[in-house]
Amino acid sequence: MNSNINIQEAIKEAKRCLNCAHPLCRTGCPIENDIPGFIKAVAQGNIGQASAIIAERSNLPAVCGRVCPHELQCEAHCVLSKKNCGIRIGMLERFVADFVETMNICEPVKISSRHGKVAVIGSGPAGLTVAGDLAKLGFEVTVFEAQPEPGGVLLFGIPGFRLSKDVVNREIAKIKRLGVNFRTNVLVGPDITIDQMFAEGFDAIFIGTGTALPKVLNIPGCTLPGVLTATYFLSTVTLFQSGHLEAKEIPVTTDDRVLVIGAGNVAIDAARTALRLGAQSVTVAYRRTVKEITALPSEYEAAVQEGIQFRWLVSPLRYVGEIKVSGLAVELLEADVAGDIHPTGKQEIIPADKILLAIGQRPAARIVSTTEGISVDSYGYVITKERPYGMTTRPGVFAGGDVVHGPKTVVLAMKEAKKVAAGIAMYVEAKKLLEACN
Numbered sequence: 001m002n003s004n005i006n007i008q009e010a011i012k013e014a015k016r017c018l019n020c021a022h023p024l025c026r027t028g029c030p031i032e033n034d035i036p037g038f039i040k041a042v043a044q045g046n047i048g049q050a051s052a053i054i055a056e057r058s059n060l061p062a063v064c065g066r067v068c069p070h071e072l073q074c075e076a077h078c079v080l081s082k083k084n085c086g087i088r089i090g091m092l093e094r095f096v097a098d099f100v101e102t103m104n105i106c107e108p109v110k111i112s113s114r115h116g117k118v119a120v121i122g123s124g125p126a127g128l129t130v131a132g133d134l135a136k137l138g139f140e141v142t143v144f145e146a147q148p149e150p151g152g153v154l155l156f157g158i159p160g161f162r163l164s165k166d167v168v169n170r171e172i173a174k175i176k177r178l179g180v181n182f183r184t185n186v187l188v189g190p191d192i193t194i195d196q197m198f199a200e201g202f203d204a205i206f207i208g209t210g211t212a213l214p215k216v217l218n219i220p221g222c223t224l225p226g227v228l229t230a231t232y233f234l235s236t237v238t239l240f241q242s243g244h245l246e247a248k249e250i251p252v253t254t255d256d257r258v259l260v261i262g263a264g265n266v267a268i269d270a271a272r273t274a275l276r277l278g279a280q281s282v283t284v285a286y287r288r289t290v291k292e293i294t295a296l297p298s299e300y301e302a303a304v305q306e307g308i309q310f311r312w313l314v315s316p317l318r319y320v321g322e323i324k325v326s327g328l329a330v331e332l333l334e335a336d337v338a339g340d341i342h343p344t345g346k347q348e349i350i351p352a353d354k355i356l357l358a359i360g361q362r363p364a365a366r367i368v369s370t371t372e373g374i375s376v377d378s379y380g381y382v383i384t385k386e387r388p389y390g391m392t393t394r395p396g397v398f399a400g401g402d403v404v405h406g407p408k409t410v411v412l413a414m415k416e417a418k419k420v421a422a423g424i425a426m427y428v429e430a431k432k433l434l435e436a437c438n
């Protein structure tokens, strides 16, 4: 749970910052954290002040300090990076978040509610950001979450060895201390509809339900036992670790040769988790080359070091097996000098006892199918407006995060959610004004 640097090391690192007049690090941060401001406070040894500066823009610093792609964002933009000695901003953010928690400082203040009632559906980074921002503005917020615990992908997707469940739980505890209520084990749509929520007196409703449906490969053999989705596998591991499932429900065992299809963050997380469960071997198969993978470079390098095998330029043809899966038949591809990929006509069978699919996700339709007036595009993503920011085609219903823009990153879901929270505040204020005039 704790940072891997101490306060002396944090101050030493912070003192290297040039406190640039035009800080490029800040433009590289999707939520425009005041990076030079918080680093200056760290350099002065004022960690409470540093935490307060980060809290102006982020409700999830301990999470962002661990899973944000800093090396592609703020750290890539830092002027010192050009000289190969960029400030390790992610490490400092993580240090500050952990330090204030350990020292129990910077307790957020609960603001007495006065502006109106907002329901937030989903407790991933988007839902938590909307809930935290609106609670700070004085709204009464209730979060509805389908899972037994809040956290979304932070808890049920990203494995604990990258983002500890304690860290997620303590960020949620902070949001609870702002006065936000959580109702878990509630699947909005079947259990309660949007119309019933309005009837309960909510002034506005935010949909932050992410992309719950994993994409599948409809090739021959797709119904064979042993063919699974990577997100299902990862969620069973978390549910087991938090006592909601028995070990036998985890679909990967120590004898398994595991094959993961895909090469994004989900694929690498599933592969590294399978290895930690003691799988006999773990191979990642991808139809392109290492240059095109969407996983973070640091995650890929960690996977290679841990002994995960990679098969590039293979295209799945069919799952092999009779009673259960025993392999994947693939066509071998080749890349020409321009990087274009062509079939070779050659085939191979990669042996596997479990095949985990990590080829993308899309939104479920549980809410839009039970609610009139919420338009989605042809892939099921919710369509939203610019003004008030994030409102759907149904007045008073807003949406943000992966359910709107597709699977991206934690910080991009937060960035959009911050703008939607401002849109909701504007909408509820106008609604209350009109009600007062009638």
Ligand SMILES: Cc1cc2nc3c(=O)[nH]c(=O)nc-3n(C[C@H](O)[C@H](O)[C@H](O)COP(=O)(O)OP(=O)(O)OC[C@H]3O[C@@H](n4cnc5c(N)ncnc54)[C@H](O)[C@@H]3O)c2cc1C
Pocket (backbone or CB within 6 Å): 067, 068, 069, 121, 122, 123, 124, 125, 126, 127, 144, 145, 146, 147, 151, 152, 153, 154, 157, 158, 159, 186, 187, 188, 189, 208, 209, 210, 211, 212, 231, 234, 265, 266, 269, 366, 367, 400, 401, 402, 403, 407, 408, 409, 410, 411, 413
């Ligand atoms: C395995 C994995 C690893 C990842 N690694 C990284 C990483 O290292 N860094 C990074 O920046 N990003 C990473 N991502 C992406 C990132 O986690 C997502 O982009 C982000 O979580 C999206 O946030 P969200 O709030 O929109 O949705 P989610 O986090 O998906 O949260 C949606 C929530 O809504 C709930 N929900 C859905 N439907 C309903 C309903 N009808 N009623 C009630 N609740 C409902 C779900 O249970 C869930 O809790 C990863 C994603 C995965 C799957």
Ligand code: SF4
Pocket (backbone or CB within 6 Å): 016, 017, 018, 019, 020, 023, 024, 025, 026, 035, 036, 039, 077, 078, 079, 080, 087, 089
């Ligand atoms: S760009 Fe680098 S050196 Fe300049 S303020 Fe940001 S972190 Fe400090």
